[in-house]
Amino acid sequence: MLDVAESPDSADSRASGRQSGLRLPARPTLIRAGVIVVLLVFVLLGLPQLLSLYYVDAMTQVAVYAMVALGLGVLVGRVGLMSLGQVAVLAIGAWSAARLLFGTGQPYPLVLLEAGLVTMILGTVLLLPALRLRGLYLALITLMLAGAVTVVLATLNFPNGGRGFTGYNGNQTHIPPIRRPSIATSDPAYFRYAVVVAVVMFALVAVHIRTRPGRAWAAIRQSEPAALAVGINTTAYKLWAVALASFVTGVAGGVYAGAVHYLYSIDFAAYTSITILAVVLMGGAYNLWGAVVAGLLMQLLPALLQNWGVSNDWLTILFGIGVVQVLTTAPRGLADQFPKDMAKLGKLLLGLVRRPVPAVPETGGETP
Amino acid sequence: MIEVGGLTVKFGGVTSLDNMSVTFDAGTCGLIGPNGAGKTTFFNVLSGFVRPATGSVRAFGDDLLSIVHFRRARWGVRRTFQTEQAIEELSVFDNVALVHEHAGQPRASRRADVLGAISFVGLDIDPASPVATLGVAQRRLVEVARAVVGRPRLVLLDEPAAGLPDAETESLAEVIRQIPARTGALTILVDHDMSLVSGCCETTAVLDFGKLIAAGPTAQVLRDERVMRAYLGTAEVA
Numbered sequence: 001m002l003d004v005a006e007s008p009d010s011a012d013s014r015a016s017g018r019q020s021g022l023r024l025p026a027r028p029t030l031i032r033a034g035v036i037v038v039l040l041v042f043v044l045l046g047l048p049q050l051l052s053l054y055y056v057d058a059m060t061q062v063a064v065y066a067m068v069a070l071g072l073g074v075l076v077g078r079v080g081l082m083s084l085g086q087v088a089v090l091a092i093g094a095w096s097a098a099r100l101l102f103g104t105g106q107p108y109p110l111v112l113l114e115a116g117l118v119t120m121i122l123g124t125v126l127l128l129p130a131l132r133l134r135g136l137y138l139a140l141i142t143l144m145l146a147g148a149v150t151v152v153l154a155t156l157n158f159p160n161g162g163r164g165f166t167g168y169n170g171n172q173t174h175i176p177p178i179r180r181p182s183i184a185t186s187d188p189a190y191f192r193y194a195v196v197v198a199v200v201m202f203a204l205v206a207v208h209i210r211t212r213p214g215r216a217w218a219a220i221r222q223s224e225p226a227a228l229a230v231g232i233n234t235t236a237y238k239l240w241a242v243a244l245a246s247f248v249t250g251v252a253g254g255v256y257a258g259a260v261h262y263l264y265s266i267d268f269a270a271y272t273s274i275t276i277l278a279v280v281l282m283g284g285a286y287n288l289w290g291a292v293v294a295g296l297l298m299q300l301l302p303a304l305l306q307n308w309g310v311s312n313d314w315l316t317i318l319f320g321i322g323v324v325q326v327l328t329t330a331p332r333g334l335a336d337q338f339p340k341d342m343a344k345l346g347k348l349l350l351g352l353v354r355r356p357v358p359a360v361p362e363t364g365g366e367t368p
Numbered sequence: 369m370i371e372v373g374g375l376t377v378k379f380g381g382v383t384s385l386d387n388m389s390v391t392f393d394a395g396t397c398g399l400i401g402p403n404g405a406g407k408t409t410f411f412n413v414l415s416g417f418v419r420p421a422t423g424s425v426r427a428f429g430d431d432l433l434s435i436v437h438f439r440r441a442r443w444g445v446r447r448t449f450q451t452e453q454a455i456e457e458l459s460v461f462d463n464v465a466l467v468h469e470h471a472g473q474p475r476a477s478r479r480a481d482v483l484g485a486i487s488f489v490g491l492d493i494d495p496a497s498p499v500a501t502l503g504v505a506q507r508r509l510v511e512v513a514r515a516v517v518g519r520p521r522l523v524l525l526d527e528p529a530a531g532l533p534d535a536e537t538e539s540l541a542e543v544i545r546q547i548p549a550r551t552g553a554l555t556i557l558v559d560h561d562m563s564l565v566s567g568c569c570e571t572t573a574v575l576d577f578g579k580l581i582a583a584g585p586t587a588q589v590l591r592d593e594r595v596m597r598a599y600l601g602t603a604e605v606a
Contacts (some may be wrong), residue, residue: 124434215466218457226453230514231470233442 093253284333
C-alpha cells in the first residue's frame with residue numbers, strides 16, 4: 001500500500017474525472033440543492049398563507065435571529081471564538097439602519113448593505129483587542145462589551161426620528177415608525193423580504209466556508225501551530241471571520257429595525273447574548289442548518305409558549321437543560337444529530353417490518 | 369545548507385537550547401537525543417513559534433529568524449508534528465492543497481502538484497475522502513504529503529513514525545529517503561527509532577539537555593561514547 005515505486009498514479013486516476021478547483025464536488029449536492037429550493041418555495045409562498053399574522057411576525061424574527069446565529073456560528077464553529085457580545089453587534093446594526101432610514105431616502109437594500117458595513121467595521125474594531133484572548137476570557141470580555149453597549153443605548157436612546165446622530169426627540173407626541181421597503185410594507189411581504197435577505201447571507205457564508213477562507217478556518221480551529229506551519233496568516237483569517245460575522249449580524253439588525261418599527265434599548269439586553277450562544281450550541285455551530293434551528297428555538301418557541309399561555313420563564317429552564325443535554329449527547333448540535341437519529345429510527349422501523357422474512361434462510365442454512 | 373550559530377532558547381529558568389551551533393548539509397539529516405533534549409524546540413525555532421534568546425539561523429543564505437512565522441511556508445519551510453496535525457474537517461486533497469495555496473504556489477499547477485504529492489507518499493485512497501475517516505498511519509502520510517508539496521526547501525519531520533507498526537515505518541522510511549531527490553529540500557528527521565534514523569540519514573546531530581554533543585556521519589555518531597552515555601542515562605562526565 002505504501003510502496004512508492006509502483007503506485008505513482010493511483011491517486012491521479014481516481015481524481016481524473018473531476019474538473020478543477022480544490023473542492024471535489026460531492027454527489028448528493030444536487031439532491032441537497034433540490035431540497036433547499038423546495039423548502040424555500042414553501043417558506044416564501046406557502047407559509048405566509050398558512051400562518052396567522054402573529055406567527056408571521058414570529059417567523060420574521062426567526063429569520064433575523066437565524067442570521068444572528070449564522071454570524072455567531074462563523075465565530076464559534078469556524079474559528080472557535082466564543083462571543084457573548086452578539087446582541088451588542090445586532091444593536092449597532094439596528095441603530096445604523098434606523099439612522100439611515102430616518103435620515104436618508106436610500107433604497108432598503110442599500111441601507112442594509114451600509115448597516116452591515118458599518119457594523120462590520122465597528123464590530124471588528126471592538127473585537128480587535130479581544131482577538132488575543134481565547135475561550136473563557138474572550139467570552140467574558142465580549143459579555144462586558146455587550147453590557148457597555150447596553151448602557152450606552154439606555155443613556156442615548158435609540159433614534160426615533162429626531163435630528164442628529166441619536167435622533168431622539170422626547171417631546172414628540174407622534175413618533176414616526178422605522179420605514180419598510182416599499183415592496184414589503186405588509187407583515188407577510190416583509191417576512192418574505194427578511195427570508196430573502198437571510199438566504200443571501202447564508203449563501204455568503206456558505207461560499208466562504210467552501211472556499212479558501214473556510215479551509216483556512218478549519219485549520220485554525222483544529223490547531224493554530226499547524227495553520228501557521230502551512231502558511232496561514234491566522235490573525236488575518238480570524239479578523240476575516242469576525243468581519244464576516246459582524247457584517248451578517250449588522251444586516252440582521254437592519255432587518256430587525258424594519259420588522260419592529262420602533263427600537264428600544266430593552267430589546268438588546270446583554271443577557272440575550274447568552275441565550276443566543278445557548279441556542280447556537282443547541283442548534284449546531286458547525287452546520288448552517290444549525291443556525292436555522294437556533295433561530296426557531298430563539299423566536300418561534302417563545303411565540304408558541306406565549307400562545308399556549310405558558311410562562312416564558314420555562315424557556316430559560318428548558319434552554320439550560322437543553323444545552324447540557326445537547327453538549328453531552330450530541331456535541332455537534334441538533335442539526336447534525338437529528339438526521340442521524342432519523343436514519344436510525346428508519347432502520348429500526350424497517351427492521352420491525354422485515355423481521356418475519358429472514359426466518360426461512362436462517363433455518364435453511366444452505367439455501368441460496 | 370542551514371548554519372545554526374549560538375542558538376539559545378530559554379523558557380523562564382529552563383534552558384531548552386544551550387548555545388547550539390551546527391551545520392546541516394544537503395540531503396537527509398538526523399537529529400536525535402533523549403526526551404526533553406530540545407529537538408522539538410529547535411524545530412519550533414525554525415518554524416518561528418519560539419523566539420530564541422540569542423543566536424542565528426542562516427538557511428541557504430537567508431536569515432530565517434527575520435521571517436514572520438506564517439511567511440516561512442512561503443519561503444519553503446515545511447514540517448510535521450509530533451502529534452499529527454492533519455486537519456480532520458478537510459479532505460486529503462484540501463489538506464495538501466492548503467499548503468499549496470498559502471505558500472504562494474501557482475494556481476494552475478495546484479491539482480497536479482497536490483495529487484503528485486499524495487501519490488508520492490503512497491496514499492492509496494480517494495483524495496476526496498475526509499481526513500476524519502483515516503487511520504493514524506494514513507494521517508501521518510497526509511502530513512508528509514503536506515511537507516513535500518510546492519517547492520519546499522527545508523522539511524522538518526518530527527517523529528513521523530511515532531506509534532506506527534514496523535511494516536509501516538519501513539514504507540515511511542522509503543518515502544523519507546526519496547524526499548531530497550524529489551524536492552531538492554534539506555530534510556531534518558527527529559525520531560527515537562534508531563533504525564529509521566540510520567536508514568534514512570547520512571549525517572546525524574545529537575542533542576542532550578539542550579547541548580549539541582555530537583554531529584557527523586550517522587554510523588560514527590551512533591558509536592560515539594558521549595551519545596551512548598546520554599542515551600543510557602549515565603551521569604555526564606563533561
